[in-house]
Amino acid sequence: METVKRNKYRSPEASAFYMAGLTLLGIVVITFIISLFWTPYSPDATDASAKLLAPCLEHPFGTDNFGRDVLSRVMAASKYTIYISAAGVAIALILGTVAGIPAGYFGGYIDKGIMLLGNSIMCFPGILLALVAVAVFGASVGNVIWALGLVFAPTFARVCRVGTMEIKELDYITHARVMGVKPYRIMAMHIFPNLVPQLLPATVIGLANMTLFESGMSYLGLGVQPPDASFGKMLSDSQAYIRVAPWLVIFPALMLVFYILGLYFISEGLRVNLAKGGKR
Amino acid sequence: MQGKVGYFVGKLVELLVTLLLVSLLVFAAFSIIPGDTARIMLGPDASEAQVNLLRTQLGLDKPLVARYFSWLFGILTFNPGTSYAYNMSVGELISQRLPVTIGMSAIAMVMVVLISYPLAVLSARKPGRLGDQVCSVIGHVLFAIPPYVASLLLILLASSLFSLVTVGNYVAPSDDFSGFVGCLLLPSFAIALPKIAMSFKFLRSSIIEQRASDYVRTSKSHGLSDLKILVRHVLPNSNVSSITIISIILSDILGGSLIVEQVFNLPGLGRLLLSAISRRDFPLLSGIVFYLAFITVLLYFLSDILAAITDPRIRLK
């Protein structure tokens, strides 16, 4: 029981993961930032005379079936990909915690009710849910985000619930109750911070899943509206050209892989660190 | 045992309530989506008269709530009604598509287990070593590829490398079962890929965790061989924790087959669902969604039961 500085701990394995993750994610984020100020061509400008050009000097990533510059589109797409996944996860996270922590803390009927709702959403085809949202509020990025948030909230709720159930049994929570701290404060200040270790990896994985789900929605015509694009949408649009114009598939796919792989490495790093450090 | 029985009953009730909730959700969703079944069936050039005629024929003029309850009654009496678009019994339609979806899910699941398990065991033996890292990275790459892209790539590979016909030659199980399995293998693989990565990731960490636990040390001090410890202690324990994740993966696969069906042009539930949505075919739509929901909930239920059986510590409320 001698003094051990666990939170200062940083395993070499973890830092390796961080390095890899940040590099990959960095590529995507930097393209995103640049795209805000400058893209080689306007990503939406069609040019019937320059259709399906293979990568060349003036079009490093080639052009698509509208004669649009793929590089510019990839840059622009990074915006939507990041935006949608981030915002969607944020919503899911908020909904999940707000529902999950009380469920775990109070238990009983509150728990039953919340989990029941969660389960029903989970076994409800996400596509249908998305379609409803889009049909009701019209197809727009915002609605896609809400749909995604809703579809993914239950998973976060589960994590929070289970974590809370464990934590609330610990002495420091009991102590807080004895000291007369209000329940909402216990949940917010005492329990939530200790859920973060479990939530972080879940969040990162959530981000990755979001991008995949979003691309799936684009494949079905929901999701991002043309001429805007996300990586997923670019992929689904270009799949027909996979034989004649592979570059239409390769570059967005590459970016998508970078993005998700980067996120995964970072989450891996977090997990390793927490596993090594957070253990009792 | 008394306790366990009660526990199961409780779970069963939960299952039923969930299903009811789902059916309500479906119904609400359906009533919100715009679109007129009759108009869709007849197309843009049809006259109002024709549309109205069909509408009354389908009983679409009845109030929504009435339709819901009649449908619910139908479901409860195992008679989900007749599809508007196909005017066939929904049950029949679904049972036609079921083999594909179930078959694909089953095959995919087998692949997941067959591939992820040994890999997990292997890389958990020496965590952090090269092989382990490689497996993890590949796993993540797999996870990063959208299913339909994976499908396309697989099709390309199969057709260009092995010059195989992989698309469109769907064989009904009744005709030729091995053929049926054959034509499902590739699509199933496409679905399985990311899930393999997922379950590998999970199993690996849980095996590593179990290896470090006290009872393993005890068994060592009893002089058990590593293999014995692995098979008799580590795997069973990590399985207990895997049950939930496996059930989640399975339900994912069920839902995720949709897009792959599209690419491989297989007559599965997913495509039926899509067409039911796009044609506002409520009996069919609700039938399918309810059916899928039922399977999913059942999976969760079973996994709970399984956990309760395999894990003697399970808390019985």
Place this chain on the structure above:
Amino acid sequence: MTRHIHIVKVHHLTLSFPTRKNPNPKPVLDDVDFGIRDGEILGLIGNSGCGKTMTSLAIAGLLPENAEITSGSIKFAGKNLLEMSPKERRAMLGKDIGMIFQEPSTALDPLMVIGKQLEEVLTAHKENNLSKEERRQAIIDMLKLVGFPNAEEIMTRYPHQLSGGQRQRVLIAGAALLKPRLLICDEPTSSLDTVTTISILELLKELCHKLHITILFISHDLSVVRGFCDRVMVMRNGKIVDRDTASDILTNPRNAFTAELLTNARLDTRILGFEPIKVDYEKEPVLTAKDITAGYGRSLFENIKNKKSKDAGINMVLKGVSLDVYPNEILGLIGGSGSGKTTLIRSLLGLLPHTGTVSIKSDRIGVIFQDPVSCLNPAHTIKWHMLEALNASSRAKEIKGTGTYEERKARTRARIIEVLDICGLGEEYLTRHPNELSGGQRQRVAIAMCLVQDPSLIIADEPFSSLDASSSAELLKLVTDINREQHTAFLLITHNIHIVRQIAPRVIVMSDGKICEEGITSDVLNDPKSEAASALLAAERQIHGSLS
């Protein structure tokens, strides 16, 4: 086989954990050299982290992969273990060398019935090929031997259905099943209460004689070795600093460190400098509990509502307990595990549904729990903890007083630092996180959090039991100081009668959910009326008898 005087001979063993960064670090075991005589019980004593566990693992051959033996040798019955192949060494485990560990709760596979797990020991060693029936019989015999009259039934039980003591017995059974010549016991009793400890020790002694098993007994508590070990070695920082026969070590320790260990183990009041204070039993009690009944299982309220609390079949842990705690007294509450002490506390704190009345004079009542690990929130700094406690207390206002934000902030900080200082923690701890503190320090913070609310009563639930001797001694001193200077009453729950005798003027003995005896400590402890009390005393004498 040939008889060796030393069944195990450890020759100048040096062991370290080299890493890529630091190829030759400070060794964990530094030139350790000793022998274990055939048939003796050798005690290996030292504070946590002194290397005693590593020594045992080295002998058993279960060292972690990254450990490296830089020099020395280990001979078992003449054979050099370090030259053996892993396979051979594994073959010895369980057959020649048995082992039991500290944490019985997690040391058994939760998914396997006891019978199967024990059977594995037999099946693992092919050479003695027994039939299924023979195996079963061997196991039953062994279980009977370790004190399970209902052996057959136990075999079909799962670990979670057994108590800590029972599990430890099962583990011992497993270790002794093949009658190994050496049995290594790594802190087998430190997580058990006194009574159980005694019984386990007796069991081990019995095995040693009946089956002629040599025992290497590892512990941090010097007191247990008395009357149990034949010889004792004291370890510190990977070195053996003292070795002698048990009796000599305990009577006149030659080594300073040994002496210190002894003092802490003895909790000698004179050395700790503690003079008892007057308690005025005329004053109205700070806490009065009347006829408390509580139990787990279904919510008690339901049962009462349905008028079937009796036949509800829920196990009543408390049956009509009443007690008073008077201002600035220290009231000891003792009883074996399962006597309902903890349940009582939780009821008093209103954490459990219960019947009967609990009236607390002021609402100011603090609590300290047993586990120093989970008593603080790992996510926050000590300062946050203190503030949280302060703000939660009913006196937050008057402590902070009025004035500008800065003024109030300053006052608050002053108060917190003051309290921490009382608890022997400097200002620098404010910014620390719990996981940077040792168990003792954490418990101090916990106490400080109570003090900052300036309570009239602090309920302490086994605060010492999971600290090693030295830290618990210091903590005990702190408690007495606070009691003297802050005039705070304590309700001290413990299974360690010795502590009670030292500092608690009045004591309550609990068993089976009832108060079976109550009164002035000396009277109660000198001639106990209830057999529960006398049982506790008997056990306690075994250990501490000669010390006080």
Place this chain on the structure above:
Amino acid sequence: MKRSFIKSAVIASVIAIAAASFAGCTNKAGAANNNAVVGITQEPAIFDPHTVVAAGDREIIFNVYEGLYKYDSKGNLNPCLATDVAISDDASVYTFTIREGVKFHDGSDLDAADVVYSLKRAAGLLDNQDGTALVQELDSIKDVTAVDGGKVAVTLESGNTELLSYFTTGIIPEGYDNCQAAPVGTGPFKFESYNPGQSVVVVKNDNYWQKGLPYLDKVTFKVCADMDAGLTELAAGSIDIFPYLTTDRANQLDKAKYNILSNGSNMVQIFALNNSVEPLNNIKVRQAINYAVSRKDVISVTMDGAGVELTTAMSPAMGSYYDTSLDGTFNQDVEKAKALLAEAGYENGFDITCTVPSSYLIHVNTAVELASELKAVGINMEIKQVDWATWLEKVYTNRQYETTVIALTSDYAPYDVLERYQSTASGNFINYKNDKVDELMGKIPSIADTKEKTELYHQVLKLLTDDACSVYLQDPTTITAVSTRLEGYNVYPMYVQDMSQVKVVGN
């Protein structure tokens, strides 16, 4: 020991993968036989010759039912179940002579009674019907009677010379009312089975009245999820014929295995402008938009050049009815567009939305191209994809939209093409209103003289173009891939798959 265990496990999994990769080497579809597989992208729904509307259904049952008259691949109307027709001078009575020796699929002979029943049913004149015609255009029929000598007389409420093309509607046996479940007609193929979401199967009608036809024993109409799924199936060789491809898709096919046929589809792809919403109710704005658009680029992007530019509501495929003088009315002229916008008071453009059905890639792509071109004149068009059902309700039925892109199909009859531009027509989803047009369209049916009629049609077209009621983009070429093992497949100028002429020439 342990190793071996893990090895075996690994091997097992390897086998699994291997098996997966060698999947599908099972059976090749469309095998060596006298059958053909046709890929269709629309789920068939209705097989009743009178209630059928969706083009996707028509193209199938074209092989099962036949009418008194029938189109050929050139778009000419030829006698079929009728040998000829006599039209009264005021065009109010049509008298058909019924062909002898025709047998229904159920074996019964075709006679006047069947025709009467069928036409009455189509016109909603049966006793059990409420009088609303199932085939809308035949609503004007007053009565149908059998005249002696195997003749049938059809009496109309008012003279209508345009009606003959609607007598292509299917003839079914007298009293038969189960066409949906079990279609019975006189066509070259018998309806065999319908497997929802998968296929419709028709088999050879052995006693078809045209001797020697058809050649094929069995035709399977196979449902493909979408064009790309169909494409992969083509590449895989599990489909023989796949219509409605785009050129860039078709180019990916192996020329040795597939002939690519293309033909005007008689479809009119229109960038529809809702004439009743701001600012599109302003003719100058509509003209500006017309000038802003480059039809050539649209065709190049969407059809890879395979399409005919349109400036008016009719496809050149309609022959003489099409007014060639209108060609090139709206050649792209950005400056002029800007000028017109300025006149209309929108010198710095405006925002507008375009609601397109997501299920039709060609329309979505068109919208994308249009958006990019309109930006050039300062019009900022946002694209909203909706699924087909939503499009039908929101856009087509309720007309709640600003602009959309869609292709208008029609029978091969000028009246059917232009009928929707009457202000009262249910198909007038662009809310076009021009009294002159209404008047002309009202007059046309009563006119017998073809020349005069053509003249009137030209006037209508002129008006539509002058009003710039919408942007007419193209008549997209129908591109059909046909396996080289088949020949005799004809592309029709309308939504039809005629399999009767197709024969297998080797595998």
